[in-house]
Amino acid sequence: MAKPTVGILHPGSMGAAVAACATTNAAAVLWCETGRSTASAARAARFGLTPVAELDELLDRSDIVISLCPPAAAEDLAKGVAEHGFSGVYVEANAINPVRTQRIAALLAPAVTVVDGGVVGSPPVGGKTPTLYLSGPADATARIETLFANTAVQAAVLGTEVGKASALKLSYASFQKTSRVLVALAIGMAREHGVDQELIEVASKRTDSYLSEPQYVAKTAARAWRWGPELEEAADALAAAGLPPEMLRAAASTLARWHDVKDDGELTLTDALDRLAHP
Structure with a gap:
């Protein structure tokens, strides 16, 4: 199977480090420069992420999108993805409650396959090995497990019910x-x-x-x-x-x-x- 192209929304300290681990098994990991700070740009460059100018380009090119942002922004980001017509796998990995995660899944359905994700632990740098807990459709969670295989991010599947990873x-x-x-x-x-x-x-x-x-x-x-x-x-x-x-x-x-x-x-x-x- 061809390596997927991955988009990260947005490369903060956790998001950029997780995205960097994804580069091991991805064709490329993209991030959108628009509206981001010079600190974000420097962080993305340090982790080897590929810049694109607009969100539309990131979504057009990505097979998998990972959303890791401040909790308040989670639904606005998902709305932008829904409006674009993205049809890949969307990993909702923000620290939000299960009801919000399920609401985002409903917003993106049926075109998008939503995987619920929850990162427990520190960013995967300096020997740290956080666990990315996953729940959602089995084929999609398996793809995310493969994406992070043999990296500092330990993927663990909790089941097929969206909301379990957020709850944990x-x-x-x-x-x-x-x-x-x-x-x-x-x-x-x-x-x-x-x-x-x-x-x-x-x-x-x-x-x-x-x-x-x-x-x-x-x-x-x-x-x-x-x-x-x-x-x-x-x-x-x-x-x-x-x-x-x-x-x-x-x-x-x-x-x-x-x-x-x-x-x-x-x-x-x-x-x-x-x-x-x-x-």
């Missing part, structure tokens, strides 16, 4: 990114009282991720009656230190959904999650 990406991001913000708040509060180094020392004694211990959710639910007020107190301490308290107040509000399972040692993970979704 955002599920992980909801923990991974929010946890970084919580670190900033915790250390900020500790620093205000001169115990930041002691806090880091306490934390260093436990390096496991709670995300890998889902069974702990039931224990959290059973203790929510205590933990909620504790987080409200912590939120007050943040506010007193001039730090934003809203995240901890939101966490306390979430814990309140478990108010009726106080100290329930028989609670299961399924029970806890059901009560969280349907208080």
Whole structure:
């Protein structure tokens, strides 16, 4: 089978690095210069991407288009592709929720085959090997797997349902990114009282991720009656230190959904999650 021509929308730090990996198995990887910054042009040149002047040319020449852009722009980009009449494979790889991904798939149907994609990990440079999770029609996801075979991007297919890859990406991001913000708040509060180094020392004694211990959710639910007020107190301490308290107040509000399972040692993970979704 002939190597495909690939178009990348748009070559930001992640998009350009992912596109660079695609050059291994593609005839060419194109990007559109119109409206892009000098930084984008320099990045694209550094990664060996081929410039074209207009989006129409990119779409005319491409067999596969990969959309990796700021989330807010995802649907506008897809509309531009739909208006052009592109009829290849469109990889919707932005960090958007499954409903938006499905909406984009419906917008591009039936002419375009949409593959849902979600990149988990850092850009594939300097030895980093992110995973590109895929879901969608089997023949199309197989093409994307082939495109990234033997590169720093590890492709993994989740199934044929568009939306699964987006769901996995955002599920992980909801923990991974929010946890970084919580670190900033915790250390900020500790620093205000001169115990930041002691806090880091306490934390260093436990390096496991709670995300890998889902069974702990039931224990959290059973203790929510205590933990909620504790987080409200912590939120007050943040506010007193001039730090934003809203995240901890939101966490306390979430814990309140478990108010009726106080100290329930028989609670299961399924029970806890059901009560969280349907208080």
